[in-house]
Amino acid sequence: MDFQPTVQQDLLRKAVRQFAEDEIAPLVNEMEITDNTPTDLVRKMGEQGFMGVTIPVEYGGTGMGHLARMIMVEEVGRISAGIAMALQVMQMGAGMVIDLGSLAQKAEYSPLLAQGKILIAPAITESSGGSDLEGLSTRAVDEGDYYSLTGRKVFITNSHISELAVIVAKNEGGAKRDFSAFLIKNGTEGFRRGRVERKIGFHGCITGELIMENCRIPKENLFGEKGRGLAIALEGINNYGRMGMVGIALGLMQASLEASVKFAQERVLYGKPISNLAPIQFKIAEIYADLEASRFLAYNAAWLIDHKKKSDTQVSSAKFFSTEAALQCTRKAMDIYGAYGCMKDYPLERYCRDAQLLVPADGTNDIMRVIAGRNLAMKK
The missing domain is CATH 2.40.110.10 (Butyryl-CoA Dehydrogenase, subunit A, domain 2)
Known part of the structure; x- marks a missing residue:
């Protein structure tokens, strides 16, 4: 079993991270105030091929697949969960057209959706x-x-x-x-x-x-x-919606881990950085463990979708585990910051608010447990 990312996946992560830091990060404070989606940013993401990651090359996309999409949403979510949410739903709609639309609908809409020239x-x-x-x-x-x-x-x-x-x-x-x-x-x-x-x-x-x-x-x-409306809805939700929420959860946990380590190394109490204190180390270790466990669940589920294998148990499990882990991790990161974590000058309170919205979206976590539990308990 090879856990090493491919060269293509490494390059994609670096490129999306750079884009997010250069193009999205400067807009975060303004978005927190206005709650508007920056249209120029959406256009730039379309030009970079963000919307067409699961659309085949012959229809104007990159055809990189669902694991690549997971990495992309994760890296955008590390900077802005709001833009990651907007992006993953754009990808969901575009993916539904290419996966489930008629030949005429694919020909008319998929090239435009892949390039972000129209949104769905x-x-x-x-x-x-x-x-x-x-x-x-x-x-x-x-x-x-x-x-x-x-x-x-x-x-x-x-x-x-x-x-x-x-x-x-x-x-x-x-x-x-x-x-x-x-x-x-x-x-x-x-x-x-x-x-x-x-x-x-x-x-x-x-x-x-x-x-x-x-x-x-x-x-x-x-x-x-x-x-077939219900089947169409459920396929889109499983393959794109729930997996998108998992990607955002990964991004929030990664951001929380990085922020926690940085703050702990810089914050001095009792004459030394608080990174030397065991309770702080415990919280950082727990954030890391939840992040890595969630990644394994997420990447495995994405791999199954890429290979056209049944994935509803794995997707549902990844969704409830990772989104609840994000709630816990963002809260632990806020605890590491102490009173500073409650101030809007720092991103921790935003991470906590964003993490809360992951739980009900694209199927509540109780429903995710019903799906996974029923599939496992009734398996023959």
Whole structure:
């Protein structure tokens, strides 16, 4: 078993880290104040191929795969969890199109999505259904020449900066699990943006509502086969959404480890750096152990997805373990800083706020335990 990163993976990590430090870090304080997603930054990430990491070269992407995506999200998350969240959802939408869209949809949208020339927002969650996808209330009516959609999607990442959305809706008059997915362009009659949410973290990543009121969708904008909406949603969430949250968790833990070591070596108490104190060393060791354990879970799950192997148990386990580890690690880092950790002059309070948002996103951690536990307990 070879744990050594490839040359390509090492080069990717260095390149993304440099980009994040040069282009994202200077914008963090402004994003904390405005909570706006910098459009120039998004354009630059598109030009650098960030959105097309899982899109094949023939469709304008780099085709590097899911393990490379994990490294990319991790390095961006080390600097800004908000931008990492925005990025990973852009990648999720672009990946869903290349993995699940029709040949015509791939030809039309994938080259533009890979280069960040248009952005896409997967829109699944509703107030009536998040973890319970069967509870979604958005309705799709087949009107013969077109579909008519009515409903409201909530907590949608990149809702107000995307030109395209993937909407999952219940087929009117269908069976309990009869859902379909649709592509909707901005400007479509009956389709509009709603409120913008105010979150405790992930500043720089806009989150809001998408509203459909008798929205007319051309038949060619059916996304995937009719009736496979839930399967499409779950595949996108498993392969991209949950793995993206894991990547952000890794970035936050790496940032917390680096900040803790630096502060402990510089902060002097009792005539010597606090890095000499055993309780501080314990916390740093625990942060490191949680980070490395989470990395192994994450990279293994990404490898499985790259090799088209069943991965829902591994993805679910990586999601609940790493996101809860991030909560613990950011808190331990704040404890190392003492009162300084509570000051906005230092990044620790931001790390703690951002880590909290990892837990409910793309399936709560209780649901992750249900998936993994059920798969393992019922395995034959």
